[in-house]
Amino acid sequence: xxxRTLRYFQAVAEELSFSRAAERLHIAQPALSRAVRDLEExxxxxxxxxxxxxxxxxxxxxxxxxxxxxxxxxxEEAARKVQRTALGQEGELRLGYIGPPTRDFLAGxxxxxxxxxxxxxxxxxxxxxxxxxxxxLKGRLDLGLTRPVTAGERLGLxxxxxxxxxxxxxxxSGHPLAKVEPLEWSALRGQPLIVLARREGxxxxxxxxLGCQRAGFPPTxxxxxxxxxxxxxxxxxxxxxxxxxxxxxxxxxxxxxxFKPLHPVEPVSLVLVWNREHENPVGEAFCSLVRELMAxx
Amino acid sequence: xxxRTLRYFQAVAEELSFSRAAERLHIAQPALSRAVRDLEExxxxxxxxxxxxxxxxxxxxxxxxxxxxxxxxxxEEAARKVQRTALGQEGELRLGYIGPPTRDFLAGxxxxxxxxxxxxxxxxxxxxxxxxxxxxLKGRLDLGLTRPVTAGERLGLxxxxxxxxxxxxxxxSGHPLAKVEPLEWSALRGQPLIVLARREGxxxxxxxxLGCQRAGFPPTxxxxxxxxxxxxxxxxxxxxxxxxxxxxxxxxxxxxxxFKPLHPVEPVSLVLVWNREHENPVGEAFCSLVRELMAxx
DNA sequence: AGCGGTAATACCTTGTCGGTATCACCAACT
DNA sequence: AGTTGGTGATACCGACAAGGTATTACCGCT
Numbered sequence: 001x002x003x004r005t006l007r008y009f010q011a012v013a014e015e016l017s018f019s020r021a022a023e024r025l026h027i028a029q030p031a032l033s034r035a036v037r038d039l040e041e042x043x044x045x046x047x048x049x050x051x052x053x054x055x056x057x058x059x060x061x062x063x064x065x066x067x068x069x070x071x072x073x074x075x076e077e078a079a080r081k082v083q084r085t086a087l088g089q090e091g092e093l094r095l096g097y098i099g100p101p102t103r104d105f106l107a108g109x110x111x112x113x114x115x116x117x118x119x120x121x122x123x124x125x126x127x128x129x130x131x132x133x134x135x136x137l138k139g140r141l142d143l144g145l146t147r148p149v150t151a152g153e154r155l156g157l158x159x160x161x162x163x164x165x166x167x168x169x170x171x172x173s174g175h176p177l178a179k180v181e182p183l184e185w186s187a188l189r190g191q192p193l194i195v196l197a198r199r200e201g202x203x204x205x206x207x208x209x210l211g212c213q214r215a216g217f218p219p220t221x222x223x224x225x226x227x228x229x230x231x232x233x234x235x236x237x238x239x240x241x242x243x244x245x246x247x248x249x250x251x252x253x254x255x256x257x258x259f260k261p262l263h264p265v266e267p268v269s270l271v272l273v274w275n276r277e278h279e280n281p282v283g284e285a286f287c288s289l290v291r292e293l294m295a296x297x
Numbered sequence: 298x299x300x301r302t303l304r305y306f307q308a309v310a311e312e313l314s315f316s317r318a319a320e321r322l323h324i325a326q327p328a329l330s331r332a333v334r335d336l337e338e339x340x341x342x343x344x345x346x347x348x349x350x351x352x353x354x355x356x357x358x359x360x361x362x363x364x365x366x367x368x369x370x371x372x373e374e375a376a377r378k379v380q381r382t383a384l385g386q387e388g389e390l391r392l393g394y395i396g397p398p399t400r401d402f403l404a405g406x407x408x409x410x411x412x413x414x415x416x417x418x419x420x421x422x423x424x425x426x427x428x429x430x431x432x433x434l435k436g437r438l439d440l441g442l443t444r445p446v447t448a449g450e451r452l453g454l455x456x457x458x459x460x461x462x463x464x465x466x467x468x469x470s471g472h473p474l475a476k477v478e479p480l481e482w483s484a485l486r487g488q489p490l491i492v493l494a495r496r497e498g499x500x501x502x503x504x505x506x507l508g509c510q511r512a513g514f515p516p517t518x519x520x521x522x523x524x525x526x527x528x529x530x531x532x533x534x535x536x537x538x539x540x541x542x543x544x545x546x547x548x549x550x551x552x553x554x555x556f557k558p559l560h561p562v563e564p565v566s567l568v569l570v571w572n573r574e575h576e577n578p579v580g581e582a583f584c585s586l587v588r589e590l591m592a593x594x
Numbered sequence: 595a596g597c598g599g600t601a602a603t604a605c606c607t608t609g610t611c612g613g614t615a616t617c618a619c620c621a622a623c624t
Numbered sequence: 625a626g627t628t629g630g631t632g633a634t635a636c637c638g639a640c641a642a643g644g645t646a647t648t649a650c651c652g653c654t
Binding site: 030 | 599600601602603604
């Protein structure tokens with residue numbers, strides 16, 4: 001049983017005439033007669049009762065006609081779905097991201113993305129930067145919004161640089177260093193520092209250590225919490241000086257803290273990463289949108 | 298897009314190997330490669346990503362695989378449904394019948410029918426005998442359980458005689474005629490008769506008139522209600538003598554009435570009728586069952 | 595009786611599908 | 625590193641089925 005045959009049968013059953021149906025199908029009438037006969041033979045039962053001048057559908061034919069309708073409709077729908085999927089207009093996008101620093105960025109892009117690709121379901125997964133890389137590599141994510149990693153994990157992965165931001169010191173408003181301009185890394189010597197735990201992001205953590213090292217002193221880590229917000233809480237409580245990317249400033253509440261870029265600037269960046277091997281058209285669409293929005297401003 | 302192509306694609310997508318799939322399909326591998334390539338061209342998008350030694354399904358391919366599953370399943374289901382319908386094992390049976398005299402007969406046959414053909418929905422329509430004939434003729438009923446009609450309405454209709462029963466007089470238990478044996482039509486001369494209304498069944502009504510006429514007297518019709526039960530009520534109330542087919546006795550409650558066949562016997566019969574033009578396999582199945590049950594007893 | 599229109603049949607042509615042989619490529623194992 | 629086995633793709637060929645043309649058989653309607 002082939003769809004072609006079913007289309008033929010449907011035409012005849014609807015027109016109740018072989019010749020008219022043949023015309024509609026742009027084939028010759030005998031070909032149609034044979035096709036229907038073959039179908040009847042295959043199913044082992046007459047579908048159309050033809051008494052020389054009139055064609056009626058038998059009960060079995062009526063059933064087949066009904067089924068054929070849904071079948072052909074579904075087939076067409078399936079083809080369209082496949083094509084939409086290929087164009088990235090349908091399906092799902094598994095998007096991994098790291099916490100707060102990407103949140104405002106994500107919100108903007110996602111809002112626009114949902115408007116342009118309403119049939120795409122976006123599945124968000126918040127993980128540590130390293131875990132995002134790993135999941136993209138394994139194909140468990142289509143796209144990752146994360147920080148660069150030093151390791152060789154990036155083999156075969158494509159990246160797009162989204163943003164660079166300087167590392168900043170976070171100080172209570174009344175802190176003596178809050179007025180120093182520009183603030184140097186060396187000013188942090190001996191100060192109790194509060195930095196995100198290394199397991200929450202090796203790249204960022206090590207970058208802080210590197211800043212201190214370049215300034216020629218070993219950092220004094222007072223606390224290394226797992227959540228960026230906790231860094232700020234420690235700072236507010238006077239436990240020390242936080243070192244975080246600039247974008248974290250958006251998390252800060254009132255004017256109880258100041259964010260001051262550290263010189264010389266230690267940039268940390270935000271990248272979009274994907275796996276060329278497991279390319280997903282939806283991912284491409286998302287990428288293009290990101291590029292477009294960045295170009296627009 | 299043809300089902301054959303989809304079956305091929307499904308095999309490859311499931312096996313994730315062209316050669317294994319070809320083996321499973323009992324065709325050569327090159328034919329399979331070409332079929333899939335053609336499908337991809339038709340849909341305008343790659344469905345399988347093959348990097349020389351590994352085959353993966355693309356997102357579009359995954360969508361098609363899912364859709365293909367339901368499509369092929371439905372196609373198979375449709376074929377089975379058609380065949381069952383052709384065998385009378387599925388579908389619906391529109392069955393017309395006349396009131397009480399057929400009810401016990403129907404009950405027995407239907408009980409067995411439902412057991413043997415559980416997927417068939419039986420649609421019952423109670424009408425007057427004439428209306429049943431008309432509906433069968435027009436194809437609005439597959440089968441009718443009714444009384445024979447004198448008219449030429451039976452053109453092209455097939456019938457099967459189910460039962461013959463004599464017309465009976467219904468008398469209150471204490472009636473003088475209740476003891477006469479045998480009871481002759483002529484005994485009804487001058488008696489107030491209660492007969493079903495003519496519009497509820499021309500055949501039956503006229504048969505009663507014919508019985509009187511043959512006995513050489515004009516009937517005195519006291520009442521002609523529309524419902525057989527009402528005839529009995531009249532008799533019980535002493536309004537006169539009812540004349541009904543013998544099977545009506547099943548409607549009578551206690552021993553307040555006696556049913557006595559009238560001599561010479563005026564038989565009325567019950568027939569099954571159907572239209573050869575609008576033959577429905579379910580109808581045939583029902584017919585066969587009826588024949589079988591009659592033969593069995 | 596004859597005409598117009600129906601579906602079926604007979605026969606031919608062509609396109610498509612499947613098969614065989616072969617190639618190009620990669621991976622794994624000497 | 626070279627070899628071997630296994631992968632999918634390509635080229636070519638043959639067979640068969642799908643479609644076309646011509647014709648027939650049959651029916652309803654003038």
